[in-house]
Amino acid sequence: MLELYTSEPNTFFLKPLIALHEKQAKFETRWIDTEKFEQFALSPAGEVEAHLHLEREGPLLRHDGTLISNSFFMIEYIAETLPGTALMPEAPFDKYRAHASGQFLGGHLGALVPILGCVKYLAPKLAALDRSRLDATLAGVEPVERRQGWRALLDGTYTPQILATARERLKFSVQRVEATLAADSWLAGPNYSIADIDAFAMLRVIPDLAPEVVNARDTPRVVEYLARIEARPAVKAALATSRSGKPAEAYVPGVEPSRWG
Amino acid sequence: MSVRLYHWEPNANSGKPMLTLAEKGVDFESHYLDLLKFDQHQPEYLKVNPDGTIPAMVHGSRVLTESTPMMEYVDDEFPGPPLKPTDTKERWRMRWWMRFFDSYFGPSLCMIGWAVFVGPAARQRPREELEAAIARIPLESRRIAWRKAMFNEFSTEELDESRRRVRFCTGILEDHLARHEWIAGKTFSLGDINGFNLGYALPLSQPDNCNDAKTPHIMEWLRRIYERPATKQTWKHGRTAMAERVKFLERGHHA
Numbered sequence: 001m002l003e004l005y006t007s008e009p010n011t012f013f014l015k016p017l018i019a020l021h022e023k024q025a026k027f028e029t030r031w032i033d034t035e036k037f038e039q040f041a042l043s044p045a046g047e048v049e050a051h052l053h054l055e056r057e058g059p060l061l062r063h064d065g066t067l068i069s070n071s072f073f074m075i076e077y078i079a080e081t082l083p084g085t086a087l088m089p090e091a092p093f094d095k096y097r098a099h100a101s102g103q104f105l106g107g108h109l110g111a112l113v114p115i116l117g118c119v120k121y122l123a124p125k126l127a128a129l130d131r132s133r134l135d136a137t138l139a140g141v142e143p144v145e146r147r148q149g150w151r152a153l154l155d156g157t158y159t160p161q162i163l164a165t166a167r168e169r170l171k172f173s174v175q176r177v178e179a180t181l182a183a184d185s186w187l188a189g190p191n192y193s194i195a196d197i198d199a200f201a202m203l204r205v206i207p208d209l210a211p212e213v214v215n216a217r218d219t220p221r222v223v224e225y226l227a228r229i230e231a232r233p234a235v236k237a238a239l240a241t242s243r244s245g246k247p248a249e250a251y252v253p254g255v256e257p258s259r260w261g
Numbered sequence: 262m263s264v265r266l267y268h269w270e271p272n273a274n275s276g277k278p279m280l281t282l283a284e285k286g287v288d289f290e291s292h293y294l295d296l297l298k299f300d301q302h303q304p305e306y307l308k309v310n311p312d313g314t315i316p317a318m319v320h321g322s323r324v325l326t327e328s329t330p331m332m333e334y335v336d337d338e339f340p341g342p343p344l345k346p347t348d349t350k351e352r353w354r355m356r357w358w359m360r361f362f363d364s365y366f367g368p369s370l371c372m373i374g375w376a377v378f379v380g381p382a383a384r385q386r387p388r389e390e391l392e393a394a395i396a397r398i399p400l401e402s403r404r405i406a407w408r409k410a411m412f413n414e415f416s417t418e419e420l421d422e423s424r425r426r427v428r429f430c431t432g433i434l435e436d437h438l439a440r441h442e443w444i445a446g447k448t449f450s451l452g453d454i455n456g457f458n459l460g461y462a463l464p465l466s467q468p469d470n471c472n473d474a475k476t477p478h479i480m481e482w483l484r485r486i487y488e489r490p491a492t493k494q495t496w497k498h499g500r501t502a503m504a505e506r507v508k509f510l511e512r513g514h515h516a
Contacts, residue, residue: 068350092334099329103330
């Protein structure tokens with residue numbers, strides 16, 4: 001049995017939905033309302049990988065009793081385990097490129113996009129809630145890194161200066177993608193793969209969050225690439241699972257920014 | 262096609278492809294770069310890896326610069342004993358734990374190592390020389406890290422937080438190895454190679470957190486990996502006292 005714990009199809013949550021639809025897999029959906037913190041009930045301390053949740057928030061996939069976490073390794077698991085369309089490159093060097101892309105973008109876009117998205121859409125919603133109740137809810141959240149992702153939004157940690165640095169760093173990551181697309185149609189070789197699903201889920205919201213970073217003039221290849229992926233039936237099906245009708249306005253805190261500064 | 266590997270000591274990121282190649286029985290042309298002399302930021306090496314990070318592997322026309330994906334490449338590309346489980350749940354666990362080592366446990370351990378070892382070693386040189394060395398570093402994130410280490414800009418809070426995380430991660434790893442023989446589960450894999458490179462010196466650098474009484478499963482796991490012929494062979498590439506630390510894992514060393 002395959003059960004996906006999911007929420008609005010954006011960023012981390014969008015990736016496995018696309019992969020499962022590409023595979024035309026049968027799966028049960030368990031909806032999580034992240035703004036009601038329902039996700040914290042799902043990852044008991046005994047299941048360490050789901051509890052620590054290296055991306056801090058995101059989907060979980062339960063397959064025959066095992067709880068799979070981390071959105072990139074989850075789509076690689078889907079690619080390696082389920083029958084259907086191949087989503088993992090065959091050639092070892094293309095596999096390397098898929099892994100290297102997932103690692104690089106996971107650390108960069110995985111941290112930066114959620115900061116900009118949360119400040120724009122989630123922080124105002126949280127500000128309208130009762131602060132003492134929020135504090136009480138978050139006080140019990142373990143591990144502390146997950147709690148801090150939410151606390152940072154309440155405490156106004158993301159100053160204009162931090163946001164400006166985040167945008168600059170975003171430009172650096174996106175330019176790497178633009179350069180890769182100058183040589184190849186896809187990020188990990190001649191075929192569409194999990195590297196593209198992974199990148200798409202984070203890149204597609206940047207024209208909204210930081211239009212100076214992704215636009216037709218500065219990143220024409222990224223713009224064309226996003227349109228090409230957006231047109232895939234599996235992507236349309238994944239986005240159609242939205243309950244709000246505005247998946248690109250739903251954010252959760254993401255990967256912890258580097259503690260080195 | 263021969264394999265050229267640019268690496269520092271068998272330790273952390275450099276040791277990951279070195280030990281993987283040894284486990285697969287793949288010969289490679291070794292190019293030792295001295296991290297503390299900033300060989301990795303010299304123009305000659307920047308032609309190989311413009312990011313100026315080590316390790317880098319060159320195989321024919323292919324250039325690989327990310328150490329964990331590099332390990333998977335070595336396993337996929339060359340014959341020799343498989344270093345990934347066949348069970349896909351074990352594979353997922355292997356990859357999750359490698360990310361845990363690379364992005365969570367490693368950076369905290371590294372911050373302590375840079376504060377107590379790399380920084381003081383670098384500060385032997387004149388300030389102008391250090392500034393010039395920093396100016397040559399291509400990646401912003403690496404410039405920030407080197408500046409912190411060279412000029413000892415770590416705050417007490419940052420170091421305390423890193424120490425807390427190292428204690429926490431050591432406990433998590435001990436619990437995991439109490440339940441599983443290897444990182445992925447039943448199979449020795451790249452996850453163990455990755456974890457050994459991060460953790461082989463933990464009993465020496467963190468004696469209060471990692472020892473036979475407190476973390477018997479970590480100790481036994483490290484010793485089992487230390488005893489593998491590939492590990493012995495790999496640690497012979499070490500040129501400094503850093504690599505010598507692995508001998509602490511000799512059984513009976515600590516009677």
